[in-house]
Amino acid sequence: MAEKYWQKEIETASREEIKAIQDERLVKTVKHVFQNVEPYRKRMEEAGLTPDDIRGVEDLHKLPFTVKQDLRDYYPYGLFAVPTKDVVRLHASSGTTGKQIVVGYTRNDLDVWDDIAARQLCAVGADENDFVHVSYGYGLFTGGFGLHGGATKLGATAIPVSSGNTDRQVTILQDFGSTVLCCTPSYAMYIGETLKKKGVDPKSLSLKAGIFGAEPWTEEMRQQIQELLDIKAYDVYGLTEIMGPCVSYECSQQAGMHVNEDHFIIETINPDTGEVIPNGEVGELVFTCITKECCPFIRYRTRDIGVVNTEPCACGRTFVRMSKPMGRSDDMMIIRGVNVFPSQIETVLLKMGYSPNYKIYVDRVNNTDTLDVHVEMNEDMFSDTVSDIKKNEEKLEAELRSLLGISANVKLVAPNSIERSMGKAVRVEDKRKLLGGKK
Amino acid sequence: MSIRQISVFVENKKGSLVEITDTLAKENIDLRAMSIADTQDFGILRLIVSDTDKALSVLRSKNCIVTETAVVGVRLRNEPGALATVVKVLSEGDINVEYMYAFNGSTPHHAYLVLRVNDNDKVSELLLKEGIKCITQQQVSEI
Known part of the structure; x- marks a missing residue:
């Protein structure tokens, strides 16, 4: 089967082109936050920086980090870079520890999100003929709306089942002919076990692929899910602070997640010292948003530990790949x-x-x-x-x-x-x- | 010829054995024989009981880890040298014994031996040639 792309030109662009895009967009974003977000301006001034000091990706390391506590300190709208009249959506993350955080999206932000989610769907082989069964929760959590938006933009048929009521999930899988399942990996396991209990043969379903994320899972779980549901199971990565699901996405190769580098710059740092470490070495993953209008966080520390792989991928995409997070820097x-x-x-x-x-x-x-x-x-x-x-x-x-x-x-x-x-x-x-x- | 033995995983900590024996007592299950193999971290409680199926099911319902093994039950005359005879037969027959334990019956004339070996039937035959009888599962309840 030929590899499918949503935006082939950029997804397979040369590294030089990607670098040029990142340089230009980073410079623009730094100006944007300096002008419009008081805490960012203050921090840059404290560090003795003006937007002119940032001429490209190679200057990124000079900028201060953004951490989750910042989102709590300036809760709810203190880090928004646009007036609220331009904000068309809010999402929030409860956070298992501490106060919730909130992020906003402009119309353009949502448009970008839909695109990167459509890239994910294409990468697992979906097109406008597919039925995308979204069992992530719909609500303040980004999971449901993220994949839903991508499916709609792709022209596939979105089925907004949301999470829970597993019996009904099974009925919909059977009756509506869902072909792509999107949910957390643990819920995929649960659906698979429910099928078994009910005596439903997974081969009798139209399901062919699953996009699973929002919680840590292992390669062994991938094998189990693939067997239980008779599908190919793909990994997706994202976090509310950066966008939601599909910040990075797995392709047909099932060998790491391509980072949407035209929208986010990924860095790896030593979690103890904050120093940037070379690609290929294990460290904390840090993202900088370079196209977002409302919440373009700079050097956001995810606390996720992973590795960035710059080897070319057999799928043809040129975006670097990140490993599945191996854990949280807090857990290490x-x-x-x-x-x-x-x-x-x-x-x-x-x-x-x-x-x-x-x-x-x-x-x-x-x-x-x-x-x-x-x-x-x-x-x-x-x-x-x-x-x-x-x-x-x-x-x-x-x-x-x-x-x-x-x-x-x-x-x-x-x-x-x-x-x-x-x-x-x-x-x-x-x-x-x-x-x-x-x- | 073999009889059914239950083995139960026992963690080395206070109260774990009580839980097992209490469960069996409440269900009126009689212990015919028992032994414990112990290591630094855990023990294996091996039991011959009056009602094996019931014991397995109540222990499992209490989340105990159990396994069933077919072992040889040997009836001996309760007199000096009886065990020596058995051991000699096993040794001459090149039988490797994983473990064994002994217990008394309800009458003073007989003692019983539980043997964990690879080939139960071969052992039963070898012993029978020397006039030593092995017991059936049915006979367990008559002990």
Whole structure:
């Protein structure tokens, strides 16, 4: 099947063209925020900068960062760069920690968003013949409206199902002939399991692809979803502060998400020092909006840890690709000098057939960091002989060592003994911090 | 010939064994034999019970991790040298024993041995040649 593009010219432009576009748009955006957003002007002045100091992407690193707390400090409209008469939409993010944040969109902002969502849909093979089943929530959350706008602009048929009522989701999948499913990966799993329970053969559906994001998921989950729903599952990335879903998008290659570089500049930084680090190295992802009118945040720190890949992609797109976020910089542990994310441990557990219920204990014994992973036992891993269970433990330890690069002690614990959380699970207990050691 | 053994995962912490024995007691399940294999982190409680199916289902309903294994139950005369005879037969027959445990029956004349081996039928045959009988699942309830 030939690769589909929504805006082929820009999606496959040369790196020189992309750089020229970014230079021009960055300069314009910096002027825009300097003139219209008081806090940005103040910060630039404090840093001894005027818009004239920013002549292109190579000057970007001079500008101060924007962080989530800024959106809270200037809540609700203090960072808007246009008068509210030009704002046609608001979205908000509840944030699992702290006060909600709000962002605004002008008509042009929405137009750009629709385009990048249409790029995502085309990249998974959709066109005007498709039925796009949107099970992201519609509301202040950006998920529903984002993909909906893209489907409409593409000329596909948008089905605004929104989230919840899984029985009805199944009925609509069957009756309306949905071909592309958009929702969170965990909800896709749930829909898949519901199909199984109801005895609905996924092959009897018209579904061929899924666009899943808004929460962390692993390659193993991708395999499970692909099997459960008999589709190709694609990753999408976005955040309310930057736009919503489709800031970056996966293509037919399923090998990282292309960043819409004509609208956003991506940087990787060392989360501790704020220094820019080279592409290809793991660090915190930072985005600068270069076409937005209402909320063109400059150097927004996402707290997501990932890698930017500049290798050419077989799909023909020239936009750089970012990896699936490996975790939040807040979650990153440094153990014996090695960066470890809970999500890596989860990947191994799922691959080896264990439940994703686990708890990580980090400690320091005799000046050496220790990593203990408690995993719930299940019947598949259980045996009447100690040697069989030890073998399973050792296999798991070997797999963890090979992925993490450091050794971990596995302890198998009773089922349901690791507490379940209603919201974000607390996976890590770092006892080193309790001892007053350095973070 | 074999009998059914239940193994239960027991985490090494206060109260985990009580939960299992309480559950079985409440359901009126009689323990015929038991043994515990323990490691630093966890134990495996192995049981021969009066009603295996019921025990499996109530333990699973309490979220216990259980598994069922076919083991050999051997009836011995309760006298010196009885175990020695069995062990000799196994050794000469080149049988590898994963684990074993013994218990007394309700009469003083017999003792019983539970053997975890690879080939239950072969072991039963070898023992029978020496006049040592293995018990059936039905006989478990008569012990």
